[in-house]
Amino acid sequence: MNSSSSPTASAPSHPLAPYGWDEGREAEFAPYAGRGLVPGRVVRVDRGRCDVVTAAGTVRADTEYVVPRDPMKIVCTGDWAALDPDGDPRYVRALLPRRTAFVRSTSSKRSEGQVLAANIDHVVVCVSLAADLDLARIERFLALAWESGAQPVVVLTKGDLVPDPVGQAHLVHDVETTAPGVPVLPVSAVTGDGLDVLAASLADGTSVLLGQSGAGKSTLANALLGEDAMDVQATRDVDGKGRHTTTTRNLLVLPTGGVLIDTPGLRGVGLWDAGGGVGQVFAEIEELAARCRFQDCAHDREPGCAVLAAVDAGDLPVRRLESYRKLLRENQRIVARTDARLRAEIRREWKRRGAEGRAAMEAKRGRWG
Incomplete structure (x- = not known):
């Protein structure tokens, strides 16, 4: 999906403007408003139900009426939804068109795609400097990122573990060579180095954090949010890998502007119709x-x-x-x-x-x- 994710100006007076609501969404939602439905953005999905933020607050909704045959159209974090104005339970009745989506292939033999995040502007690929750089894996993430229609950003986390500025500069250069046309930002959630630059880069739009378990995504999310919104566990000393602390995809508003989707660590990232993305990488x-x-x-x-x-x-x-x-x-x-x-x-x-x-x-x- 390669359309722009922010084609029109935002509607600042709307309560959902901090979540990315804009005039384009207003126009797309008009037919549903005529049916008495209300708009909301999906902030979390869990076993057929989802949390949706609306103008009146966050509500729990059932997705029974939007269960498609195509797994690519299943309700996903980041989707904009039309749902019942009230009721117990409330139901999601329809989804607005996705402008962008990060899609990977599933591990199933049915060759299905899985949407990890919808309506995103930035794909933040998190890579830990505490482990050996896997340039091929970075290229794989970037191919899917470019194919999503969003702007990729590579964030080199745990910069405090590489205190030598010369050594860190060499690592940054290696990744920049691997990621032409992509910003590469070394950061440290411990010291705060680089966080202001990253926050400014993500202030406009929706960003999704992606990477292997142990890459420091949840720690980075907490640093950007200014609070411990995500649980964090230490990586294993034996191999530097994490323990899949985050188990669901969560959408949160950043204090400096924009919204952030944190995701579980990904063991595998299979390509899904990403020929254009590969060409761009x-x-x-x-x-x-x-x-x-x-x-x-x-x-x-x-x-x-x-x-x-x-x-x-x-x-x-x-x-x-x-x-x-x-x-x-x-x-x-x-x-x-x-x-x-x-x-x-x-x-x-x-x-x-x-x-x-x-x-x-x-x-x-x-x-x-």
Whole structure:
């Protein structure tokens, strides 16, 4: 979902303005207002019920009437909803169109997508400086972040554990190289370093915190909120990993402006139809590929490949190219599982390459026979 998440000015007089309500939402909600429904934003979802903040306060609502066949349309934290004005229980009757959404593939064999947060403006990828940097994982998060339609931000947490400014600068540089066009901010929730810059960056719109367990998301959320709104547990000394302190996605208003969605730590982040996001993460490779001799160059052994030439010249790290290939293959597989036409195209391509390979072998045998 790649539409802008803030197309119109906010409606400051509306009680839901701090949560992102604007004139565009007002217009979208008009048909539901005519039916006597009231607007609200979903701040938490839990087993078929959700907490929704309305002009009159936060209410508990049932999602029975918006259970779709498509798992991508299940009520999610960040959604704008139309719900009953009163009743016990109250029901969510409809969802307003999502402007953006962060989606990953589930671990199920059914190849379903899972929406982690809806109507977001910033995807904050949290990476702990207390552990070895996993640049490939950062690239994976960023591919989904770009695909969501929101602006990615990489936050390097626990900066106080790398007191050497030179060492920290090297780590920041490594991540900046991995994340072209993305702000990279080192912060420390302990000392407060970098928090003012981050808070100012998130003051306009809705932000979602994402990262592995132990990345310091909940500690960072508490620092930005100025209170202990999220439970925090220490990471394990043996491996630096956390204990999945946050178990639900929660939407909270920041004192400096904007709203924040905290999420549980993610063990796995599978791509979900994120071809455009992958291309944006590896923009330099995409630019090189445009100069390859063949339009369908696989950047493997083809003559006139500008990508391989850049690798040979030392201008493109081999690791970047390998990561690019891996994410493209993964994305192609997940899309093929849900797109019959693409599956057929991939099969035709496999057959074509197989035929070319057999023809080449036959020619080779002929030369040496």
